[in-house]
Amino acid sequence: MKKGKIRDFAWELILLALLLILWIVFEWKDTVRDAVLVALGRKAKNVFSFSKMVSGMQVYMLYSFMALGMALILGMGDIDISVGASATLSAAVMGVLYRTLLSCGMNPGLAFAFAICACLVTGALCGLFNGYLITRFRELFPMIVTLGTMLFYRGLCYLVLGGNTLRFEDDATWAQLKALYNNKVLIGGLNVPTIIFWFLGFAVVFYVFLHKSTAGRRLFAIGENRVAARYSGIRVDRLELAMFVVCGFMAAVSSLFYVGSASATVRADAMTGYEMYAIAVAVLGGFSTGGGKGNILGVVLSVVLFGVLKKGLGTLFGFPDSVINLAVGIVLILSSLLPNLCEMLAAKIRMDRQKKSGKEGAEND
């Protein structure tokens, strides 16, 4: 029984081990570098430490919300590559609505609340549209449908923004969203960005939903075998639609933080490529695009892993961005290649053993 439990978390353990190894390497590199600096008579920089990692984490958290939503979609064996575009669209709608309401003479606080609601609703609507098209047009792959809607949402962004850059200069909105992104809480001497709590909160909700509720079990059943799931009485279309809405909603949530992040301007081509980050994080977290497996814990770990990898390689080894991308690409390929190879090797060993025992059995006869 216990062994089975450990095996259930095998992937998460591998991720944890990888994280530890990276951490030790970076820590070692950091101490070596500091020692050299001290020997040269300069001050030790101590770039890489737990507290610094935690306090700088918000940079790597932007797409983590999308990754949570994407995890649900991937768990069902679907894919959604329109999240980046729908996030930009929701941010654009938020900004434009806020401007309009302000110019109509509304109280800024109220307008802000309205705008945030509109942002979240827009995200959810984008998801709803995706889900509707996918469940309605079964002949088309989710990949193709969301490819089409991606182009469509991007086009809408251009229409809403009119080709300009949306700026939240010194508005109250901007300050509040910036605070949402940049705020830090002092816990036990650690500067913890509040975004981490938001993320963990969402992660807990998603964990409970995916692993402790009936709907979550059903979701994995759909990913495992859609037809079988339908025949066993699961309302596949309805659940799928709901999950796409959730995914769009999460995209809108991450767009809120994106607006808050230092750039704080929204252009119609902002957040392109975020869908790929989200998919990469979710896949590294153990969700496969084939569907039917995965664990939210893995997604949380892989968000941390990506953060540590980027921070360590970037600030410590001084590698340019491109090497980090190279590492991300290789990690992504290896993370799905290695389990397959292990499985194949195990299958081969089992076959050999069976053959051997079969032969011995034949000789004994």
Next chain:
Amino acid sequence: MFLILILFLAGVSLRVPGYLDNNSVNILKNCSLNLVMGAGMLCVLLVGSIDISVAAVMELSAAIAGVLMRDGHIQSIGMMFVVGTLVGAVIGCVTGLLTSYGKVLPIIVTLGMMYVCRALIPMDFILGMNKIARVDLTDAFKDFILVRFLGIPVIAYITVAVVLLFGIFLKYTRIGRRFYAVGSNPEAARMRGVPVNGTKILAHILCGATAGMAGIMRLAEYNAIEKGACSGMEMFVIAACVLGGVSVMGGYGKMIGVVIGAILIATIDSAIPQLFINATMMSEFFKGILILAAILLNVFLRRWAEKRRKMRGNAR
């Protein structure tokens, strides 16, 4: 699908008189990249796989060939194409090996390959390049795009040759037919003695090679390449294939469909700025809406045809 294209062309010509006369060459030029890559993408889609790294492969092969030209290793235009195609083919080979023997899902492999290719471009301490600019290229190569034969750019001839070659290859050769067999039912194909893994690898090699070739064509057109210059191209290539009725599940699709899809996208691209005044924002908006609408319309048409066939069957 052909009907839609003609309808669209007719509509545009009515709005903008003389549209077709001025633009047919332009359209041909614009869709040449999409067409060349679409031919490769068709092979990959036929075997039931997908490649979203084509744009990154394009950039990488163009960058490598450009560096070789800058350092004086290559002078001729032909060699540029050979190098670009080879680089693409090597990357395609790796992708194919990983998807077939490694059994990794193609979308994940190519997503990873996309990162890797994009990362390799600005790595000046390995390949000595950051981006390729005008000064790095020879004059002959820069003028290549302007070379015309019988009033049509040479690039268009290359495109047509590639498309014809792929069309004949897929339709009339034994290896080409294997692509369909592997895509529609890999297990059955294996039983019939078709090397499934080998076919998949070949498809990926072809896709990579066409992407590399397209990269050189783009380099010739814009005279510059840098990381991320072509991002988004892969989506338009896949969209062209889907518009042309190629099934993403594998096993169904024709070259002629891809041609129509690519031309349709190029037409949308070039027509909208002429129809509306404030170009960029409206054109982006309509591009999105039209591609989505065309994809959906395609499904509707096929459903309608299915229904009619069924009704005819019942009547009998």
